Amino acid sequence: MSILEVQNVNKSFGGLKALQNVNLKVEEGTIHAIIGPNGAGKSTLLNCFVGKLIPDTGSVMFNGQSLLGKKPYEINQMGVSRVFQTPEIFGDLSVFENVMIPCFAKRDGAFRMHAVGRVERETDIRESAEQMLIDVDMIDKKHMHAGSLSRGDKRRLEMAMCLSQNPKLLLLDEPTAGMARADTNNTIELLARIQDRRHITMAIIEHDMHVVFSLAQKISVLAQGTVIVEDLPENIKGHPKVKEAYLGEAAE
Ligand SMILES: Nc1ncnc2c1ncn2[C@@H]1O[C@H](COP(=O)(O)OP(=O)(O)OP(=O)(O)O)[C@@H](O)[C@H]1O
Ligand SMILES: [Mg+2]
Incomplete structure (x- = not known):
């Protein structure tokens, strides 16, 4: 069963189409990675899940309830938590x-x-x-x-x-950005343990393919605001569409 379902989401900033007809399903209990080049629209998409941005069109459903029009704290109280690109601590x-x-x-x-x-x-x-x-x-x-x-x-x-x-869905925007390899490996272990112990569904935006292929059970590849492939990790490496659009390690 999918805990998060995104259908035909579009979001423009002026003339820039940051998201175009994005469709994505995150299955309950899984770790779902969202990858893609810089500027592909990954953070914009995540912002649409937490009430920070409102899509121009389309729907975002969490546990069968629409998240659109809800305030960030309401979404948070529904069970969605987010780890920001820059840690927000006191x-x-x-x-x-x-x-x-x-x-x-x-x-x-x-x-x-x-x-x-x-x-x-x-x-x-x-x-x-x-x-x-x-x-x-x-x-x-x-x-x-x-x-x-x-x-x-x-x-x-x-x-x-x-x-x-106590979230049902944890969203992580580049959780290992700027970390040394040892810290990255600790984070991989930590996230795997959290999933194992607490069965929390996670959607992770990540550039480090070591993290992606260590953790993800499903991968969505975003390029120029569109999900070009959503598949199992073993089908992502070497995928012709990923090769064509994405010049990262995932294509190798
Ligand atoms: N608030 C905004 N106003 C105008 N343009 C924006 C805004 N936020 C994002 N954009 C543009 O939308 C596009 C997608 O940006 P986004 O931050 O979602 O990319 P990203 O995939 O997260 O990239 P990165 O991997 O570098 O974090 C980019 O061209 C960016 O410049
Ligand atoms: Mg980003």
Whole structure:
């Protein structure tokens, strides 16, 4: 069953057609990679899933409900979390405090418990936040200032913050961008473990083909705003359309 279904999505910026008739299905429980050259429209597409952009035409359905016209926080409360291209953490707070924040949602001017998190008391929230840090192997850095973390650890922290929201669908925009190989490999292990333990569906935008072919169960290739191929990883390498349109490692 598909948890996310995109049909005929178009999005233009002035005269630039960033997305043209995009169709995409993300099956529940899978890791789905979205790849393609710079400027292909990958981030634009992701922005249409989280309420940051509204497509000109087309539909985006999550668990059978339309996401179009919903505010980002409403989409978040429906169970969609996103790891941004640049980590959005609170540098002056501790690692632990950062993970505590998403356990609350600011609604109607007052802090309330996050609807999805099902945590009721502060002690529960603390336990839940600790578990997130264990899951991303950062419990030993709990008291560190978030601003002093390495780039890889900032990404891990952001993932822990997303996991605290107990998402059904996790969207990741280039989770390993700028990471050294060791950090990249740690991230691959981490994402595989998250999928294994929590069965969270993930859509990952990624340029690093080592990451893509290590994790993805399905791959969509985007070129000039259109999905040119959606297939199993083994059918992507060497695919004539991918070769023609995409000059990355996926074509080799
Ligand atoms: N807010 C915007 N206003 C105008 N043009 C935009 C805007 N956002 C994106 N674009 C353009 O839309 C096209 C798709 O951009 P997008 O950021 O989605 O590409 P991408 O596939 O994520 O690329 P990259 O791999 O470099 O991150 C590009 O030509 C970009 O310049
Ligand atoms: Mg991008």
